[in-house]
Amino acid sequence: MDGDATVVGGGLSGLVAAARLADAGADVTLFERRPTVGGRVRTETVDGFTLDRGFQVLFTGYPAVERELGSDGIDDLDLRRFAPGATICRPGSRAVLADPIRDPRHALASLRNDEVSFSDKLRTLALRYDLDRRDERDFFSGPDASIREYLRSWGFADEYLANFVEPFYGGITLDRTLSTSKHVFEYTFRAMSRGSIGVPAAGMAALPEALAARARSAGVEIRTGAAVESVRTEEGGRLPFRSGSSDAGRAVVELEDGSTRESDVVVVAASPPEARKLTSVDAIPTEGVPNVTGWYALPADAAPESGSRILLNAAGESPNAVVPMSTVAPEYAPDDRALLAATFLGDGPLRRPADALRDDVRDALHAWFPGEDFSALETVDVHRIRFAQFAQPPGVHATLPGADDPEGPVVIAGDYTEWSSIQGAMESGRTAAEAARAYL
Structure with missing residues (x-):
């Protein structure tokens, strides 16, 4: 496939999008404003x-x-790797809550843990079985609720939520109130049961460095210390063509130093506030x-x-x-x-x-x-x-923008098109690359 593409942002999503476009045959240049790639993973x-x-x-x-x-x-x-599970701590007390399937050596210690009732331990195994059977496409769709409401609907006791879920998922969602979307809980819970942490x-910078090495081997030129000031069409404004149109013209990226690069398509993979500024897509979350x-x-x-x-x-x-x-x-x-x-x-x-x-x-x-x-x-x-x-309250994922929401030959990539996580960021890079190929 012929054509050239510009990627704005060297976080996980931008690196994945750049590598995939280069693999497809595009001439790809990636601009990252920081001295190193990685975005929030540094x-x-x-x-x-x-x-x-x-x-x-x-x-x-x-x-x-x-x-x-x-x-x-x-x-x-x-x-x-971390040992599966966690240690529940309070003054004068530490109790191990292990995964009996992935860490059978500590199954007995976990069974004796009185911070979580035996019935809630059984419910945890039932929940694990239910989520493991789900198809990948079933997540982040359908009715939503908070994590607290979701677990209560499963019958988990308030003590289980307070003693384990609040601090553990507080660390994952940065929200100890458990008011985050249940979709986040379901996906991460299954991921933990299927792999390790x-x-x-x-x-952690080794992850974006590995993605950057893959991108370079595919032919991507990565320019760090290069901040992008604006993204526009070659005529200087937005084009009235629908996203994905083969006659959508070309896009121009202007850098802070005044230089420009023209290409068939631009992938904006910047931070949420910067991506909204560059694309005018109001659905990009900035809270x-x-x-x-x-x-x-x-x-x-x-x-x-x-x-x-x-x-x-x-x-x-x-x-x-x-x-x-x-x-x-x-x-x-x-x-x-x-x-x-x-x-x-x-x-x-x-x-x-x-x-x-x-x-x-x-x-x-x-x-x-x-x-x-x-x-x-x-x-x-x-x-x-x-x-x-x-922020990921219940229902937010249905309101997130799609990769091809910008007008003209511009697409967006970032966890804010999927869900806030490494998985969301990397998946968004793949989705953005597929959308961008329509312009090449």
């Missing part, structure tokens, strides 16, 4: 520690991950959900004995959870140090001093591990992210 190094920009993990059960990277590509990420040994992640260090011999499971705060909301990062991925910390990540939800933590957040983590650890000394806990960094996800 990693930095601070004092020898590997810190992902906000606590992020990779679900190997996401179909788009397998489709875009393949088994060999996933292996190349060198994933460090992990982080690359080199940090974001915040997240604060604190990164904390301890001497290696003072790290809590938590195994590779997330520690859920069942007795409070600050922090929502504590993650033993260097236990899961030893490469994240120097040999003599331990690294913890703590997540804080809502708007309040965006304004709280770093010392106050650290003190909350220290107090929680002291309560969960009586007799252990965490006085040496120190802050490595705090990531305050105002737009970590777009």
